Amino acid sequence: MAASTDALASFEEKWSLAHPELPLALRFVHPQARPVVSALACLSHEVGLAAFRVVEVEVATGKLRWWAEELALLPSGQARHPLTQVLAGSSAMKQLPADTWTALIAGAFAQRDAAPARGLPDLIAGHARFHEPLGRIESAIYPALRRDIAAQAGALSRIVHESARLPECLTSERLPLPLDLLARHGLSRSDLGVASAQRDAALREHFAALWEAMKLLDSRGLSPLAAARLAADLQRCRRAARAEKPLESSAGNLDRLPLSALWACWRAARRMQPSV
Incomplete structure (x- = not known):
C-alpha cells in the first residue's frame, strides 16, 4: 500500500504541473475518496497523453493498447499499474461494466484518427467520444454527477x-479549430502556423465561441x-477573446488558476458526496 501511495503521489506531482486544478480539487475531497479521485484524474491524463499529445503513431498506439489490456484486468483485481491498482481497490470502480473501460480506449483511439471538424459542434462531439466514458466512470464516484454536462x-x-x-x-x-472558422477568415491550415492579424481574429472568435458554449453549462x-x-477555462477564454495576441494569452494562462476556480471547487465539493 505504501508503494502505491508513493507512486500515486508521483503522478499527482507530474500532472499538477500541467493541470493546477488537480491539487486544488484534491484539497476538497473526502480523505477516504481522495486516492480514487486522484487515480482516476491521473489515469485520464495518462490516456489523454497518448490520445492527444504523443506525436509518433506507433508509440501512441502501443501505449493505448497497453492501457486497454491494463484496464481489462482492473475488475479482476489483477491490475499492474499503480493507478489501476488504486482504482481496483474501489468497489465502485470494480463494478463498472467492462465496456465502460473499452469505450474510454476506443474514444482515445478516435482522437488519433479524427478528421478536421466542419464546425464547433462537430469539434465538441469528436472530443466528447473520449470524455463521455470518463463521465460514466466518474459518476461511479459521484452519483449526483450529470454525465452529459x-x-x-x-x-x-x-x-x-x-x-x-x-x-x-x-x-x-x-487541427484544433473548425474548418468553417478558417473559411470565414480566409485561412488555410498552413496559415495557422504563421502569426498574422487574420489568425489573431480567428482565434479571438474561436475563444469567444468556446466561452459562450461553456457559459451555458450548469x-x-x-x-x-x-x-x-x-x-478556469471560462476566464482563459474570456481573456483570449479580448486579447491583442490571443494565442499568447491562452497559452500563458494554462498553468494558473483564477480565484473563481477556488470558489467553484468549494461549491461543487459541498454538492457532490463521493461514494467509493
Whole structure:
C-alpha cells in the first residue's frame, strides 16, 4: 500500500504541473475518496497523453493498447499499474461494466484518427467520444454527477487546451479549430502556423465561441475537479477573446488558476458526496 501511495503521489506531482486544478480539487475531497479521485484524474491524463499529445503513431498506439489490456484486468483485481491498482481497490470502480473501460480506449483511439471538424459542434462531439466514458466512470464516484454536462465540459476544456497549444497541434497534424472558422477568415491550415492579424481574429472568435458554449453549462452537475477546470477555462477564454495576441494569452494562462476556480471547487465539493 505504501508503494502505491508513493507512486500515486508521483503522478499527482507530474500532472499538477500541467493541470493546477488537480491539487486544488484534491484539497476538497473526502480523505477516504481522495486516492480514487486522484487515480482516476491521473489515469485520464495518462490516456489523454497518448490520445492527444504523443506525436509518433506507433508509440501512441502501443501505449493505448497497453492501457486497454491494463484496464481489462482492473475488475479482476489483477491490475499492474499503480493507478489501476488504486482504482481496483474501489468497489465502485470494480463494478463498472467492462465496456465502460473499452469505450474510454476506443474514444482515445478516435482522437488519433479524427478528421478536421466542419464546425464547433462537430469539434465538441469528436472530443466528447473520449470524455463521455470518463463521465460514466466518474459518476461511479459521484452519483449526483450529470454525465452529459461532464462530457461537454471535458470536451470544451480539451478544445481550449488544444487551441492554446496550436503550434504543437499543427506539428502533430491535428487541427484544433473548425474548418468553417478558417473559411470565414480566409485561412488555410498552413496559415495557422504563421502569426498574422487574420489568425489573431480567428482565434479571438474561436475563444469567444468556446466561452459562450461553456457559459451555458450548469456547473452544479460537475465534480469539484471539473467545476474548477470550467471556471478556469471560462476566464482563459474570456481573456483570449479580448486579447491583442490571443494565442499568447491562452497559452500563458494554462498553468494558473483564477480565484473563481477556488470558489467553484468549494461549491461543487459541498454538492457532490463521493461514494467509493
